[in-house]
Amino acid sequence: MSQFEWSLTFKAIVDNQSLVKAADQIGVNASAVSKQLTKLEESLGVQLLNRTTRRIALTEAGKGFYEKVTRLEYEWRSTLDEASNLAADVKGIIRIAAPQPLFSRFLMPVLADFQRQYPEISYELLHHQIDQLPSIHADLSICREIEDYDSNSIVMVPFYSYHNQLFASAEYVEKHSSLNEIAQLRHQRCLVYSDKKYPLEWVFERQTVALNRVLYVNSAEIMISAAKNSLGIVYLPKEILLEELDNKTLVHVLPELQSPRHRACVYYPKADFVPKKVRALIDFLKKNRLMSS
Structure with missing residues (x-):
């Protein structure tokens, strides 16, 4: 296996906060996951995780590595989408992170209309508190304007003006x-x-x-x-x-x-290829005058 595959295993461990759950997600046993993590740490020469019987915690080196692997995985998925022309048709899962009231009281009718136009689209809706946004796990994060987001890795587009x-x-x-x-x-x-x-x-x-x-x-x-x-x-x-x-x-x-005036904004990872499904949703919001141009 390559370092990249080991790195995705490391990401799965962090996302699931469990070697066993990461193993279930990947489709191998927990021992194999543990060995892949060990090989990754040995190849890098740093410890990425502090592990006890009860919890898994990122080391300082692990935090930075996890963020970079997450962005790389997003770009890899985006590249595959482009290469396979995952659309001629707009289809696939769009992961959207937002505070709960924005989902239940504002976004649901918009997402329903978009899905009627593109029936092969489905969603993974991730409820996050405002201090957890923008989320590196989402294709799009939607929330009120954030002053100190990382503009080197995240693109911000105004979504809605309100008082x-x-x-x-x-x-x-x-x-x-x-x-x-x-x-x-x-x-x-x-x-x-x-x-x-x-x-x-x-x-x-x-x-x-x-x-x-x-x-x-x-x-x-x-x-x-x-x-x-x-x-x-x-x-x-x-x-x-x-x-x-x-x-x-x-x-x-x-x-x-x-x-x-306040602004709610859409945030998405900065990448060479933005998946067609994500571009389509952003364009849909603009067309319906829910976004600033």
Whole structure:
């Protein structure tokens, strides 16, 4: 076997966090996987993994090697796609990574329309937190704009422009009918994502409001449910609340207020060959005016 094959075995071990599961994926026994890893480390002269009976951890050398092998595997798959003309037809699996609310509340209708146009396309949908994106395991990652992504290995394309606005249940608005100006927000119950890295404030185009009464939530779906049940006000894009706004389980609060413009973006690995299926999906998004040109 070649070093490249050993390297793919190493990647399978890391992806599965288990020699046994990696062996099942590759179709060999665990002993063979262990021997391939040993041969790879001996040929490179470095230790790539720290192994105990309970966990597998990348060494510093292993982290860099894993990222490079992942990119090489992507380019290899892309090259095979091109060489075999995996399309004349657009077909195959597209791996897409995104936060859960973006999948369930925004992307699903788009992906369904794309699959109707290209019925031989299928998806592997990978739910990731924003701090795990862009994912090196995905053909496409979709999330809000990230400032510090690796532009040497990742391509970024703006996907959608949006503003955050304020929403609450009709019951909450009726109970707080005196709420009619921005300064009063600091005395309202505000539903805030529980990532403590962010300050307790909501930023609008002309003013920033410090929040005093907050309910921390670590899930957008829970946050929306809490707002529907009159537990407070949310600060979210209306695009993920279309159903709630249509059935009036949520209504605008101070509708003249909105955040500065934010952008959601598509990220994909920089490679000499971008698979036709990936290009087709990006073109589909542009054609349907879901992406900036």
